[in-house]
Amino acid sequence: MHLNIKDNKVVDVKFTGKGCxxxxxxxxxxxxxxxxxxxxxxxKLSKEDILDNLGLHDLGPARIKCALLSLxxxxxxxxxxxxxxxKDTASADKIKEEASGLY
Amino acid sequence: xxxxxxxxxxxxxLKRKVHKDKTLVYFDNAATTQKPIQVIDAxxxxxxxxxxxxxxxxxxxxxxATAAYESTRDKVxxxxxxxxxxxxxxxRGTTEAINLVAYTWGRQNVDKDDIVVTTEYEHHSxxxxxxxxxxxxxxxxxxxxxxxxxxxxxxxxxxYLETGRVKxxxxxxxxxxxxTITNSEEIIRRCxxxxxxxxxxxAQSVPHLKVDLQKLDCDFxxxxxxxMLGPTGVGVLWAxxxxxxxxxPFNGGGDMIREVHKYETSWNDLPYKFEAxxxxxxxxxxxxxxxxxxxKIGMDxxxxxxxxITKYALDKLSQVKGIKIYGPMDAQxxxxxxxxxxxxxxxxxxxxxxxEEGIAIRSGHHCAQVLMERLDVSAxxxxxxxxxxxxxxxxxxxxxxxxxxxxxxx
Numbered sequence: 001m002h003l004n005i006k007d008n009k010v011v012d013v014k015f016t017g018k019g020c021x022x023x024x025x026x027x028x029x030x031x032x033x034x035x036x037x038x039x040x041x042x043x044k045l046s047k048e049d050i051l052d053n054l055g056l057h058d059l060g061p062a063r064i065k066c067a068l069l070s071l072x073x074x075x076x077x078x079x080x081x082x083x084x085x086x087k088d089t090a091s092a093d094k095i096k097e098e099a100s101g102l103y
Numbered sequence: 104x105x106x107x108x109x110x111x112x113x114x115x116x117l118k119r120k121v122h123k124d125k126t127l128v129y130f131d132n133a134a135t136t137q138k139p140i141q142v143i144d145a146x147x148x149x150x151x152x153x154x155x156x157x158x159x160x161x162x163x164x165x166x167x168a169t170a171a172y173e174s175t176r177d178k179v180x181x182x183x184x185x186x187x188x189x190x191x192x193x194x195r196g197t198t199e200a201i202n203l204v205a206y207t208w209g210r211q212n213v214d215k216d217d218i219v220v221t222t223e224y225e226h227h228s229x230x231x232x233x234x235x236x237x238x239x240x241x242x243x244x245x246x247x248x249x250x251x252x253x254x255x256x257x258x259x260x261x262x263y264l265e266t267g268r269v270k271x272x273x274x275x276x277x278x279x280x281x282x283t284i285t286n287s288e289e290i291i292r293r294c295x296x297x298x299x300x301x302x303x304x305x306a307q308s309v310p311h312l313k314v315d316l317q318k319l320d321c322d323f324x325x326x327x328x329x330x331m332l333g334p335t336g337v338g339v340l341w342a343x344x345x346x347x348x349x350x351x352p353f354n355g356g357g358d359m360i361r362e363v364h365k366y367e368t369s370w371n372d373l374p375y376k377f378e379a380x381x382x383x384x385x386x387x388x389x390x391x392x393x394x395x396x397x398x399k400i401g402m403d404x405x406x407x408x409x410x411x412i413t414k415y416a417l418d419k420l421s422q423v424k425g426i427k428i429y430g431p432m433d434a435q436x437x438x439x440x441x442x443x444x445x446x447x448x449x450x451x452x453x454x455x456x457x458x459e460e461g462i463a464i465r466s467g468h469h470c471a472q473v474l475m476e477r478l479d480v481s482a483x484x485x486x487x488x489x490x491x492x493x494x495x496x497x498x499x500x501x502x503x504x505x506x507x508x509x510x511x512x513x
Contacts, residue, residue, distance in 0.1 A: 018481060019451075020450075020451035020452045021452045022451075
């Protein structure tokens with residue numbers, strides 16, 4: 001997943017991926033969801049936001065991983081951006097924890 | 104031929120419905136098999152009537168439990184035709200058996216620049232322990248490749264053996280993805296000529312084929328109870344007595360000792376030296392009932408049934424347009440496990456769709472990512488059969504594949 005962030009806004013976002021229908025649909029939906037959004041709003045995206053937008057609320061433990069994969073990738077990317085570019089260790093650590101707790 | 108109807112009646116789970124009213128078709132036997140009532144009863148009978156710890160106490164319950172636990176060891180020895188019962192070590196499963204060898208024999212015998220040879224169609228459990236060992240020792244891990252028919256390229260083994268640095272060759276007797284039955288006798292013959300030790304992973308073979316360790320002539324052999332009608336949490340490491348005698352213990356603790364002093368300990372006899380702590384008594388007893396069950400049917404009959412159903416399934420699957428089947432197409436050369444991909448439907452999606460019809464197959468990398476890389480796929484779907492599966496179930500499975508094709512418009 002590639003993000004272009006300018007003036008605290010996501011001005012471009014793309015993903016490449018190969019996988020099951022749920023993972024690909026959720027990644028595609030996520031790119032639409034964050035395009036043009038404020039960086040702060042993107043940071044706040046939750047598991048529920050993804051499942052609400054997908055309209056899938058009864059996924060079992062095996063397939064919920066498919067639905068949340070792209071959010072996990074996004075949060076991991078934000079972690080790198082926050083820690084390396086913005087040197088915001090506190091926010092970076094928080095988002096890293098969120099990413100590892102997604103399942 | 105075996106009487107499938109009688110066999111099915113012994114498996115209570117096969118009577119349950121899934122997704123409300125769908126009859127269960129269980130085709131994930133390479134992952135774990137279902138358990139007959141005889142195994143379930145043996146386990147509950149232990150807990151209901153003679154639950155106690157083994158080997159130490161002298162009361163009646165302990166005597167009964169010890170006798171039942173130890174009788175499974177005799178059954179295992181006979182089942183795989185091991186020369187000595189003390190060569191049978193109970194562990195948690197195939198994974199623990201292989202790790203035990205890597206951590207004990209491996210640490211004692213593999214040095215810098217030595218080579219451990221495995222194959223491209225191994226389960227992660229026969230790769231990762233050797234990566235850990237060779238990395239720790241500065242040794243090398245090499246792979247015997249797989250040809251397009253899903254068989255091992257044995258010329259590559261010769262190349263490694265010629266270096267004179269190979270300490271161990273380790274391979275699966277049957278691939279859990281391709282179903283390929285390894286030409287084990289030939290590999291072992293070549294290794295013996297060079298004095299190289301051999302470990303055979305029998306997780307997929309012992310449940311389905313008659314295995315004769317004295318004929319096979321390997322040095323280490325590992326397999327799991329839960330893939331052969333037994334409970335989870337029990338497996339077997341078999342190793343030659345003289346090797347076990349010279350190996351350092353894996354776990355230290357109760358039952359594996361003879362005498363413990365403040366700063367030194369002497370080890371118990373084989374196999375107890377490798378069975379520290381209270382073992383999985385109930386499930387070892389259940390494993391004994393599983394072996395009884397298979398012996399009653401006869402492993403030649405098990406194999407005959409599996410060749411029959413595999414041949415039938417391969418024929419039917421080959422007629423599905425857009426299917427790619429991996430591994431040998433000759434049912435005599437493979438076990439009852441068939442991996443495939445259908446068009447570009449992702450295996451997880453395919454498995455979800457046919458699960459709606461009550462058909463349970465496996466999808467994913469099957470703990471064989473090295474093989475997935477070799478096949479140039481990220482995942483496959485896998486159907487695997489056992490003694491209770493029928494041709495009618497194969498028909499239902501094929502029908503569900505056509506439904507998936509319709510849904511994905513391929």
